[in-house]
Amino acid sequence: xxxxxxxxxxxxxxxxxxxxxxxxxxxxxxxxxxxxxxxxxxxxxxxxxxxxxxxxxxxxxxxxxxxxxxxxxxxxxxxxxxxxxxxxxxxxxxxxxxxxxxxxxxxxxxxxxxxxxxxxxxxxxxxxxxxxxxxxxxxxxxxxxxxxxxxxxxxxxxxxxxxxxxxxxxxxxxxxxxxxxxxxxxxxxxxxxxxxxxxxxxxxxxxxxxxxxxxxxxxxxxxxxxxxxxxxxxxxxxxxxx
Amino acid sequence: xxxxxxxxxxxxxxxxxxxxxxxxxxxxxxxxxxxxxxxxxxxxxxxxxxxxxxxxxxxxxxxxxxxxxxxxxxxxxxxxxxxxxxxxxxxxxxxxxxxxxxxxxxxxxxxxxxxxxxxxxxxxxxxxxxxxxxxxxxxxxxxxxxxxxxxxxxxxxxxxxxxxxxxxxxxxxxxxxxxxxxxxxxxxxxxxxxxxxxxxxxxxxxxxxxxxxxxxxxxxxxxxxxxxxxxxxxxxxxxxxxxxxxxxxxxxxxxxxxxxxxxxxxxxxxxxxxxxxxxxxxxxxxxxxxxxxxxxxxxxxxxxxxxxxxxxxxxxxxxxxxxxxxxxxxxxxxxxxxxxxxxxxxxxxxxxxxxxxxxxxxxxxxxxxxxxxxxxxxxxxxxxxxxxxxxxxxxxxxxxxxxxxxxxxxxxxxxxxxxxxxxxxxxxxxxxxxxxxxxxxxxxxxxxxxxxxxxxxxxxxxxxxxxxxxxxxxxxxxxxxxxxxxxxxxxxxxxxxxxxxxxxxxxxxxxxxxxxxxxxxxxxxxxxxxxxxxxxxxxxxxxxxxxxxxxxxxxxxxxxxxxxxxxxxxxxxxxxxxxxxxxxxxxxxxxxxxxxxxxxxxxxxxxxxxx
Numbered sequence: 001x002x003x004x005x006x007x008x009x010x011x012x013x014x015x016x017x018x019x020x021x022x023x024x025x026x027x028x029x030x031x032x033x034x035x036x037x038x039x040x041x042x043x044x045x046x047x048x049x050x051x052x053x054x055x056x057x058x059x060x061x062x063x064x065x066x067x068x069x070x071x072x073x074x075x076x077x078x079x080x081x082x083x084x085x086x087x088x089x090x091x092x093x094x095x096x097x098x099x100x101x102x103x104x105x106x107x108x109x110x111x112x113x114x115x116x117x118x119x120x121x122x123x124x125x126x127x128x129x130x131x132x133x134x135x136x137x138x139x140x141x142x143x144x145x146x147x148x149x150x151x152x153x154x155x156x157x158x159x160x161x162x163x164x165x166x167x168x169x170x171x172x173x174x175x176x177x178x179x180x181x182x183x184x185x186x187x188x189x190x191x192x193x194x195x196x197x198x199x200x201x202x203x204x205x206x207x208x209x210x211x212x213x214x215x216x217x218x219x220x221x222x223x224x225x226x227x228x229x230x231x232x233x234x235x236x237x238x239x240x241x242x
Numbered sequence: 243x244x245x246x247x248x249x250x251x252x253x254x255x256x257x258x259x260x261x262x263x264x265x266x267x268x269x270x271x272x273x274x275x276x277x278x279x280x281x282x283x284x285x286x287x288x289x290x291x292x293x294x295x296x297x298x299x300x301x302x303x304x305x306x307x308x309x310x311x312x313x314x315x316x317x318x319x320x321x322x323x324x325x326x327x328x329x330x331x332x333x334x335x336x337x338x339x340x341x342x343x344x345x346x347x348x349x350x351x352x353x354x355x356x357x358x359x360x361x362x363x364x365x366x367x368x369x370x371x372x373x374x375x376x377x378x379x380x381x382x383x384x385x386x387x388x389x390x391x392x393x394x395x396x397x398x399x400x401x402x403x404x405x406x407x408x409x410x411x412x413x414x415x416x417x418x419x420x421x422x423x424x425x426x427x428x429x430x431x432x433x434x435x436x437x438x439x440x441x442x443x444x445x446x447x448x449x450x451x452x453x454x455x456x457x458x459x460x461x462x463x464x465x466x467x468x469x470x471x472x473x474x475x476x477x478x479x480x481x482x483x484x485x486x487x488x489x490x491x492x493x494x495x496x497x498x499x500x501x502x503x504x505x506x507x508x509x510x511x512x513x514x515x516x517x518x519x520x521x522x523x524x525x526x527x528x529x530x531x532x533x534x535x536x537x538x539x540x541x542x543x544x545x546x547x548x549x550x551x552x553x554x555x556x557x558x559x560x561x562x563x564x565x566x567x568x569x570x571x572x573x574x575x576x577x578x579x580x581x582x583x584x585x586x587x588x589x590x591x592x593x594x595x596x597x598x599x600x601x602x603x604x605x606x607x608x609x610x611x612x613x614x615x616x617x618x619x620x621x622x623x624x625x626x627x628x629x630x631x632x633x634x635x636x637x638x639x640x641x642x643x644x645x646x647x648x649x650x651x652x653x654x655x656x657x658x659x660x661x662x663x664x665x666x667x668x669x670x671x672x673x674x675x676x677x678x679x680x681x682x683x684x685x686x687x688x689x690x691x692x693x694x695x696x697x698x699x700x701x702x703x704x705x706x707x708x709x710x711x712x713x714x715x716x717x718x719x720x721x722x723x724x725x726x727x728x729x730x731x732x733x734x735x736x737x738x739x740x741x742x743x744x745x746x747x748x749x750x751x752x753x754x755x756x757x758x759x760x761x762x763x764x765x766x767x768x769x770x771x772x773x774x775x776x777x778x779x780x781x782x783x784x785x786x787x788x789x790x791x792x793x794x795x796x797x798x799x800x801x802x803x804x805x806x807x808x809x810x811x812x813x814x815x816x817x818x819x820x821x822x823x824x825x826x827x828x829x830x831x832x833x834x835x836x837x838x839x840x841x842x843x844x845x846x847x848x849x850x851x852x853x
Contacts, residue, residue: 047590048734050774060773065590087770091739125743125767150732168296169585169732170303172568174742176732181296183285 008072023063023074024052033229034076035085035114037092037203038151039064042237043160046152049092051085051114086118094125095174097132097146098204104213105205107221111149112204113228132177137188140210141199148178148206158198166192178206246282250275255290262291263601265301265583269308270525270564274375277356278312297584304585304731306360306567307525313349313356316394320372323362323487324721325644325707331370335359337384341391355394361569361725362487363526366644366707367651368411375400376528379407408529412494413651416667418630418638419622420499420614421654427501428546430617431508435554437620439513443469446513446616449624450636454611455481455572456679456703457778458635461616464596464606469514471597471604478510478519478558479600479607481577485524485569486680487725488705491640492610494652496523496530499614500537504560506613508547509620510606511558519560520600522577525567534562569729573777574607575599576731587733588777609703611640631657635696643668645677645708653706655695662691664706672710675794680705681722682782685715685789716752716797719786723748726783737780740771744784757803761791 007014010027017026022045027034038049045064052063055075063076075081092111100106132145150169155178158166166187170179182189193199194209202208218224223231254271258264268287272279279287279302288295302308307319320326320335335346338357344350347358365371368380377400379390386407393403414421434442447462468476480503484492495503507519523531538560541547549557568586570576575589578600599605615637619627631637635657641664644650648669655664661676677685678695679702686693686700693700709718727745732738747764750756768784775781791798813833821831 045590048776050734050736050776053774062590067592084770084774087767088735088774091743092735095735095739095742126746128742149735150738165294165296168294168300170296170300171732172304172585173728173730173732174738175303176738179296179299181294183281183295185299 005070008068008070008074010074011077017068021068023054023056023066023068023072026068027063027076032076034063035117035228036064037110037114037149038153040153040156040201043153043156046156049149049151050088053081053084053088055081082118085114086120087124089115089118089120090122090124092149093120093123094127095130096148097127097129099146103147103205104208105147107216107218107224109205109223110203110228111147113223113231116223117228128174130174135180135187136210137186138190138192138210139188140194141187141192142208142210143178143180143187144206144208145178146206147204149204150176150178151203153201153203154178154198154207157201158192158196161197164191164196164198166190166196166198246276246286248286251283251286252290255287260290261583262293263581263583265291265293265298266305266566266580267563267583269298269302269305270566273308273566276312277314277317277353278309280310280312284310300585301583304568305525305565308566311349312353314354316355316374316400318355318357318372318374318390319360319363320357321361321363321365321369322359322721323366323369324718325366325488326362326369326371327717327721328645328713329369331359331382333384334370334372334382334387337387338391341388342394354397360526360567361485361729362489364484364490364493364524365410366488366490366642367413369644373526373529376525377408378410378529380410410493410497410529412497413649414494414498414654415643415649415651416653416655418654418656419618420495420502420611420638420640421652423618425621427505427541427544428552430502430505430620431512431546431552434509434512434620435552435556439469439515442509442620443513445624446619447624449619449627450634451612451615451619451627452635452697453609454615454639454703455609456486456683456701458697458701461608461612464608465510465513467594468596468599468604468606473597473603475518475601475603476511476514476516477600477603477605478507478514478516478560479574479578479581479605480507480519480521480610480613481572481574481607482527482610483522483524483565483572483577484527484610484703485572486682486703486705487722488642488644488677488680488707489703490642490644491652491704493527493530495610495614495640496527496534500534501541502614502617503610504537504541504547506608506616507560508551508558509616510608510613512556514604514606516606517557517559519558520581521560521562522565522571522581523562524565524571528564531562531564538562568731569725570731570777570779573779576777577607578605585731587731588779590776611704632694632696632698634698639695639702640704641695641702641706642704643706643708646670646673646710646713647708657696658694660692660694661686661700664695665691665708668708670708670710672712673708674711674713675709675715675718677705677707677709677718677722677786678702680707681725681786682778683785685718685786685793687793715790715794716748716801719790720748720752722786723783726779730779730783734774734776734780736771736774737776737783740767740775740780741783743767744771744787748787751798751801754801754803756801758799760802761795761798765791 015030036052047062047065054063135143155167258268284298288298349356370382371380451461452458571580571586573588576586580586641653678700727741730737730741
C-alpha cells in the first residue's frame with residue numbers, strides 16, 4: 001500500500017474510496033448495504049441508531065460517522081454484528097408501540113425491513129408499552145409518536161431542507177420524545193406542510209399522510225419481495241421529482 | 243402561581259447578554275427565580291433569544307434541575323446515592339413527605355414545596371444530605387428533617403435558617419503535596435512565565451501527567467494538539483461536573499484550593515494561547531459559586547487574570563458556567579454542548595475536542611485535579627513530580643472515601659497505593675467489597691484488595707465506596723443500575739433502551755422473579771450495550787451488574803427461581819395500576835409468581851412483594 005492507494009477492506013473485499021468519505025458512503029457507492037436507520041446521505045451523520053456499527057480494525061464504531069482511512073479493515077456482514085444489530089432492532093421495537101400488522105407503513109417501513117434483514121423473529125425483550133401522544137391536529141399529516149425511533153431525520157429535514165425547524169427532541173433517556181415547535185406543541189399550529197421534505201423522510205410510520213391508507217396491496221410494497229439489502233436503501237431524495 | 247414580572251425576566255436575560263449560547267444559564271436563573279420554567283416563560287425566552295421554542299423546551303426537559311412546571315418556593319432534593327441510602331436517606335424522605343404533606347416528585351397544591359430524590363450530590367462523606375434551593379444540608383437526622391419542614395411551613399426564608407445547617411466539612415485525612423501545600427497565588431504562573439510556553443509544555447510532557455478524571459489521557463499531548471490546531475480562538479475548559487457517584491474531591495479542591503484550580507487553567511491558557519476559559523460547575527455545587535466568583539475577582543485585582551497578566555502580553559479570563567443536573571455532561575463533548583447552551587448530548591468523534599471543542603474551536607478540557615497538578619509541576623518541576631507514583635501513573639491521586647469507614651473524607655496517595663492500605667487508613671472493618679471509580683468503575687472483593695490504584699490497574703476518577711458485610715450488594719447494584727437508567731441522555735438506542743432493560747432485570751432479580759436464564763441474558767444484553775453505545779455512560783452502565791455477576795454469583799443465585807425459563811412479564815406488577823385505582827393492597831390483591839417444582843404458580847405466599 002502506498003499513499004495514493006485509496007482502498008480499504010470491507011468484509012475481505014478491496015473497496016475503493018474517495019478521500020473524506022465515511023465508511024457508509026464508500027460502502028454505498030460500492031453497492032454494499034450496511035444496515036442503518038438514522039443515516040440519510042443528504043444530512044450530516046448523527047450516528048445514534050447504532051445499527052451501522054461495524055468492526056474497524058478490531059474496534060466497534062459507526063460506519064456513518066467514521067472516515068475511511070487507506071488500508072482500514074472493516075467487518076460488516078458477520079454473525080457477531082448481525083446478532084448485535086438484531087438486539088438493537090429488538091430494543092427499538094419494545095421501546096415504542098409498533099403494530100406492524102395494521103400499520104400503514106408496513107411493507108414500506110425501513111425499521112421493519114431492517115428487522116427482517118437482521119433475522120428478527122421475536123421481540124426478545126419485554127415490551128415497555130409506553131404511553132405516547134398521537135398528534136392528529138394537522139389537516140394532512142398524522143404524527144404518531146408510538147412509532148417514533150428518535151432518529152431525528154424529520155428534525156434535520158425540516159431545519160436544513162425545508163428551512164422551518166418544525167421538530168425537535170426533548171426529554172432525556174427513555175423519556176426522549178419528538179416535540180413540535182409551536183406554543184400549543186401541536187403540529188396543526190405550525191407551518192408544516194405535506195409537501196415538506198420532512199413529511200416524507202420518516203423511516204417508520206411516525207409521520208404519515210392522512211387519507212391515503214394502504215395504497216398498495218400486499219405483495220406490491222417496497223420490501224415485500226426482497227430484502228432491504230438488495231432493494232437498496234430507497235430513501236426519498238429532496239432533489240428527486242415526485 | 244405568582245405572576246411573572248417580565249421586567250425582572252428582562253433583567254435576568256440582560257445579565258446573560260440575551261445570548262443563545264447562555265440559554266442553560268438563563269433557564270437556571272429563571273428556575274431559581276420562579277421555581278420552574280413554565281410555558282409562558284419558555285415562549286418569552288424563545289422570542290427574546292430568537293431560538294426555536296422546541297429548543298428551549300428540549301433544554302428544560304433535558305436537565306434534572308430544570309422543570310417545565312413550577313415546582314414550588316422550596317425545592318428539596320434528597321441525595322440518593324447508595325452511601326446516602328446506607329445512612330438512612332429513606333427515613334429523611336419519609337419524614338419530609340409526612341411533615342410537609344407532600345408526595346415525592348409532585349409539587350404541593352399550594353405551590354409552596356417540592357420534594358424529590360436526586361443522584362449523588364457530592365456529600366457522601368457527610369450524608370445523608372439534601373439540597374434546598376441549591377444549598378446543602380448534611381448529616382441529616384429525622385429530627386433535623388422535621389425542623390426543616392417546620393421552617394418551610396412557617397414560610398421562613400432560607401437565608402434566615404441557622405447558618406450551621408449549611409456547613410459543609412472538608413475532612414482532609416491523608417495529605418500529599420496537593421493537600422499539604424499552601425503557596426501564594428501566582429507562584430506557579432511566575433514559574434511558567436519564566437520558562438516560556440514551549441519549555442513549560444515540555445516540562446508537563448516530561449512529568450507524564452495524565453488526566454485525573456479517570457481516563458488518563460496524557461495532558462501534554464492534549465495541550466499540544468490543541469495548541470497546534472488552527473482556529474479563530476482557543477479555549478480552556480475546566481470540568482468541574484464531578485458527577486460520578488461517590489466522588490467529592492473536586493468539592494474540596496474548589497473550596498480550599500480554588501486559586502490552584504484557576505491558576506492551572508491560566509497555565510493551560512498560556513500554553514495553548516487562549517484568552518477565554520470556562521469552569522463548568524455541576525449544579526449540585528452551585529452553592530460554591532459566590533466563593534468562586536470572589537476568588538476570580540481577587541485574582542483579577544492581583545493581575546493574575548484579565549488583561550496583561552503579571553504585566554505580560556498575555557490576557558486570559560475565566561467565566562463560571564453552571565450545570566443543571568446531568569451526569570452525562572461530565573463527558574467532555576457533552577459538557578461543551580452544555581456550555582453552548584444546549585442539551586448535554588455527547589458529540590460524534592472524530593473530530594475531538596482538542597481540535598473542535600467550544601464553538602468548534604480548539605479547546606482543552608481537563609479535570610479540576612489535573613489543573614491543580616499542573617501548578618505543582620510548574621513550581622517543583624517534572625523530576626519532582628516523577629518521584630511519586632508508578633512508571634505509568636506518576637504523581638498522586640485524591641480519593642473520595644465514603645461508605646462503611648470510620649473516617650470518610652479526602653485521602654491523597656501516590657498512584658500504586660493498594661486498596662488495603664486505604665482501607666486500613668480509613669478505618670474500614672469487615673469489608674465485603676469496594677467500588678473503585680464509582681458505578682462506572684470496578685467492584686472488587688477482599689481477594690483483590692492487594693490491587694493498586696493506578697491507570698494500569700484500578701483506574702478511578704476518585705470515588706472509593708466501601709461496603710461491609712452487613713450490606714446487600716445487590717441493593718448496591720440496583721442503586722447504580724437505576725442511576726445509569728436515569729442518567730442516559732437518550733441519544734443512542736443501545737444506551738437509551740438498554741439501560742432500561744438492565745434496570746428491569748435487576749428489579750426482577752430483587753423481586754425474586756428472575757431465573758437462571760436471566761443471568762445469561764443480562765450478560766448478552768450488557769455486552770451489546772457496552773460495544774455499541776455512543777459514549778462512556780453506555781459503555782460502563784452494565785459494569786455494576788457484570789462485575790458482581792462475575793465475583794458474587796452466589797448472591798444472585800440465591801435470589802433466582804429454579805426453573806430454566808424467563809417469565810415474560812411480571813404478573814403482580816401488571817396489577818399495580820388496578821390496585822392503585824381500587825385502593826387495595828391486601829394479600830388477595832396480589833398474584834404470586836414463584837413456581838413450584840412442577841412449574842405451577844404458587845400464589846399468595848409472597849403477597850406484598852413487588853409493590
